[in-house]
Amino acid sequence: QVQLVQSGAEVKKPGASVKVSCKASGYTFTNYFIHWVRQAPGQGLEWMGIINPSGGRTSYAQKFQDRVTMTRDTSTSTLYMEVSSLRSEDTAVYYCARVHDYGDYSPAYWGQGTLVTVSS
Amino acid sequence: DIQMTQSPSTLSASVGDRVTITCRASQSISTWLAWYQQKPGKAPKLLIYKASSLESGVPSRFSGSGSGTEFTLTISSLQPDDFATYFCQQYHSYSYTFGQGTKLEIK
Numbered sequence: 001q002v003q004l005v006q007s008g009a010e011v012k013k014p015g016a017s018v019k020v021s022c023k024a025s026g027y028t029f030t031n032y033f034i035h036w037v038r039q040a041p042g043q044g045l046e047w048m049g050i051i052n053p054s055g056g057r058t059s060y061a062q063k064f065q066d067r068v069t070m071t072r073d074t075s076t077s078t079l080y081m082e083v084s085s086l087r088s089e090d091t092a093v094y095y096c097a098r099v100h101d102y103g104d105y106s107p108a109y110w111g112q113g114t115l116v117t118v119s120s
Numbered sequence: 121d122i123q124m125t126q127s128p129s130t131l132s133a134s135v136g137d138r139v140t141i142t143c144r145a146s147q148s149i150s151t152w153l154a155w156y157q158q159k160p161g162k163a164p165k166l167l168i169y170k171a172s173s174l175e176s177g178v179p180s181r182f183s184g185s186g187s188g189t190e191f192t193l194t195i196s197s198l199q200p201d202d203f204a205t206y207f208c209q210q211y212h213s214y215s216y217t218f219g220q221g222t223k224l225e226i227k
Contacts, residue, residue, distance in 0.1 A: 108169070
């Protein structure tokens with residue numbers, strides 16, 4: 001079965017960077033795109049971007065173009081999402097999610113989420 | 121970016137009620153729309169994809185409809201487990217924006 005297991009909670013100071021990991025299993029890693037979505041406390045869902053694990057090509061929401069980098073390691077079936085220049089507004093739960101199938105890019109299979117807290 | 125406007129933001133209903141949540145896109149997204157259910161402290165769960173396709177394992181009381189700019193999620197007979205927050209999301213073009221959510225509360 002499809003599983004996405006994310007790294008544990010992080011506490012960071014403003015201006016620092018954080019790198020969240022998402023280990024995939026139960027399917028062919030390079031065949032399905034992965035989304036990254038975040039949710040600030042008590043708020044809605046915010047789409048951050050998408051990565052093609054096959055070639056590593058990415059597309060980011062304009063808001064995150066300058067501060068977010070999504071990468072992957074095909075040898076370990078792991079995705080990474082790094083946010084730099086953290087500020088308090090980046091405090092959120094960050095999710096990775098695999099697309100539904102070849103013809104449908106809805107985020108269907110979700111990781112458990114990683115809480116990132118930005119505080120001085 | 122395509123804006124998604126979801127209504128209502130809060131909905132109070134009783135077990136057995138039929139409820140409808142609406143999502144409007146700022147431009148046509150064909151049928152590239154998904155609906156999610158989220159409970160506190162949990163990841164979202166996909167209910168409906170391509171506007172009207174029921175995800176495997178999701179009860180048939182959930183249904184979706186619409187195309188272009190107007191979409192609805194209907195729960196035909198509310199069950200206690202359905203009280204949660206619901207989000208729509210367009211995936212027609214980047215960025216894949218979400219609606220702001222509808223909290224479904226027990227009346």
